[in-house]
Amino acid sequence: MSQVDRAIHAAVEARDEHTALHGLQVARLSEELGRALALDADDIDALREAAHIHDVGKIGIPDQVLLKPAPLTLREWEIMKNHSALGARIVAAQSSPHWEAMHASSKIVNAVLHHHEHFAGTGYPDGLAGDAIPLWSRIILIADCYDALTETRAYRASLTHEDALEVMSGERGRVSDPELFDVFVRSIECSRWKVTGRERNG
Ligand SMILES: [Fe+2]
Numbered sequence: 001m002s003q004v005d006r007a008i009h010a011a012v013e014a015r016d017e018h019t020a021l022h023g024l025q026v027a028r029l030s031e032e033l034g035r036a037l038a039l040d041a042d043d044i045d046a047l048r049e050a051a052h053i054h055d056v057g058k059i060g061i062p063d064q065v066l067l068k069p070a071p072l073t074l075r076e077w078e079i080m081k082n083h084s085a086l087g088a089r090i091v092a093a094q095s096s097p098h099w100e101a102m103h104a105s106s107k108i109v110n111a112v113l114h115h116h117e118h119f120a121g122t123g124y125p126d127g128l129a130g131d132a133i134p135l136w137s138r139i140i141l142i143a144d145c146y147d148a149l150t151e152t153r154a155y156r157a158s159l160t161h162e163d164a165l166e167v168m169s170g171e172r173g174r175v176s177d178p179e180l181f182d183v184f185v186r187s188i189e190c191s192r193w194k195v196t197g198r199e200r201n202g
Contacts, residue, residue: 005049005052005053008090009023009053011056011059012056012059015059015066019055019066022055022147022148022151023052023054023055023056024052025147025151026054026144027049027051027143029051029146029191029193030048030050030051030140030143031047031048032187032188032193033142033180033183033184034047034139035187036184036186036187037139046136047111049108050111050112050136050140051136051139051140053087053091053108054111054112054115054140054144055083056087056091057084057086057087057112058083058087059090060086060090061080061082062079065080066080081116084112084113084114084115085113085125087113088109088112088113091108091109091112092105092106092109107136108136110136110137111134111136111140114126114137115137115141117129117133117137117138117141118141118175119138119173119174119176119177119178120173120174122174123175130177138176138180139180141176142176142177142180142184143184145171145175146164146168146184149163149168150164150195158195161188161194161196165185168181169181169185
């Protein structure tokens with residue numbers, strides 16, 4: 001991880017430890033899915049960075065929304081949905097002037113910007129669909145869903161591995177990229193990050 005990304009992660013941690021831990025787990029799951037897809041080593045490094053800081057924009061979301069110990073109202077959801085564009089702006093601000101590094105960081109910016117786009121075009125911020133959604137965003141979305149469903153929130157218990165996969169299967173092709181989801185289902189079975197008890201690992 002670069003110094004800047006370490007600084008970004010530390011800022012997220014200071015604001016909300018839960019978001020920081022979630023970023024770490026999404027990075028682990030995204031890296032594994034990237035390996036299962038046979039991405040090259042440089043892409044896997046950058047994918048892991050993007051996944052690690054994908055929710056950095058949450059540092060700009062007000063406490064009463066970010067830290068609310070209950071489901072959000074529609075109005076609060078609208079505020080929360082700003083976090084992907086906010087995060088992309090924060091990541092873009094640290095882009096390197098060197099072309100190669102800039103190319104990699106612009107892919108990270110796009111991955112962060114589009115990590116809530118749904119395969120059917122019903123996500124945000126731009127309503128992109130299918131392959132128009134950056135590959136890394138489609139990977140991060142699957143890792144994000146799995147970790148969000150299997151973690152305990154103040155207002156609901158965590159799902160088991162099997163129940164989380166059942167929920168995600170119901171969203172296959174609508175929320176997630178169906179081909180990537182199928183690869184995830186196979187790779188998570190032998191993953192050290194597979195949730196085996198009430199608590200997620202790590
Ligand atoms: Fe997010």
